[in-house]
Amino acid sequence: MPLHYKRIAQASNDILINEDGSRHIDMFGANGTVLLGHVNEAINKHMHAQLDKLWATGLIDSPIRIQARELVDTFFPDTHGLAGFYSTGMEAAEFAIRLSRIITGRAGLVGFAKSMHGKSMATAFLAWDNPSVSDIPGFNRLPYPSPEREEEVFGKLSTLLKTEKVAVVFLEPIQGSGGGHSVSPDFAQKLQHLCMETGTLLLIDEILTGFHRTGNTFAHQHLGIQPDIILIGKIMGNGFPVSGVVTRRNFRIEPRMLPGSTYAGNALAAAAVIGTLSTLRTLDIDRLSKNIESNIRTAVGSIESEHFTLRGRGLLWIFEFREASLAEQFASDVYSKGVFIGHAGPLARLMPAVTIDQSNLDHALGIISSSLMRYAC
Structure with missing residues (x-):
């Protein structure tokens, strides 16, 4: 089914707040631009x-x-x-x-x-x-x-x-x-x-x-x-x-x-x-980035599938699906559960902010991992 996104009215660090008041954890960072979180103080x-x-x-x-x-x-x-x-x-x-x-x-x-x-x-x-x-x-x-x-x-x-x-x-x-x-x-x-x-x-x-x-x-x-x-x-x-x-x-x-x-x-x-x-320059970017990369690798790096390939490093991770419809299905599924990821054609992308809250990262990766399991070998 085609992806239909809600209109975003506001954002705070790693959270997108929609016009209807619902919220999504942002794992896409506005096409990879928002490394330091939305409306950084x-x-x-x-x-x-x-x-x-x-x-x-x-x-x-x-x-x-x-x-x-x-x-x-x-x-x-x-x-x-x-x-x-x-x-x-x-x-x-x-x-x-x-x-x-x-x-x-x-x-x-x-x-x-x-x-x-x-x-x-x-x-x-x-x-x-x-x-x-x-x-x-x-x-x-x-x-x-x-x-x-x-x-x-x-x-x-x-x-x-x-x-x-x-x-x-x-x-x-x-x-x-x-x-x-x-x-x-x-x-x-x-x-x-x-x-x-x-x-x-x-x-x-x-x-x-x-x-x-x-x-x-x-x-x-x-x-x-x-x-x-x-x-x-x-x-x-x-x-x-x-x-x-x-x-x-x-x-x-x-x-x-x-x-x-x-x-x-x-x-x-x-x-x-x-x-x-x-x-x-005020942040320990190296430590923060390595922690997020480690969390992503642990959550999804070991999921083997003939339907997609995962590539990435640091805060840039890309799932390349064999079929565009599977990438859309994956992005739609996690969105329906409160997590926003990037999606275009056969690709689904994760580009989180380095300032993402650890509990939000854990929750988002749990949803992403669970959704990916349907494509596992």
């Missing part, structure tokens, strides 16, 4: 303080934007810095395309199937079939290099990049919208070497995985690589729309790259960034 103080001062300035800088930019830079090595704030992941990815083409003087791009870099014509075509677009010149889409396909994919990449026509390779370290597949450190390091060899830029999309979603501050740290460009967003604003493009500091941002936009780096977004990242 510490972040709210920063937002409230900014409301009476300044909202938007366009391209003109402001003290709070500078403060936010400097805070973001502290999460990266000295070789890298924030090239600009944006409002959505798609907007950040579009700027990264323009930047890459101008820096390299090349037009080609490489993406991997079933990744998610946005829903504009260009960013979507990098990863998904688009019924309205049969081809975009210079865009190349390869199978995602999960371990069983690494050798095949690397061979195709090598052929493409050695033409020296490709400006940038877009890569998600873990596919949040593609079944939770991830690349191995060996593949990522070989790819970085190939990019350096051929003058191609390597872009890692950390919009979903960045800022502790997968345990490490950034997922690419697990891979032992240093990308040329990193896309960030989602968790950085804890639900407030903001994203960013981080690049090597020796990349010069030029007007012809068309940096910025009407709302990019607005003062309210900057306040959200400052509130979120400064609050992150």
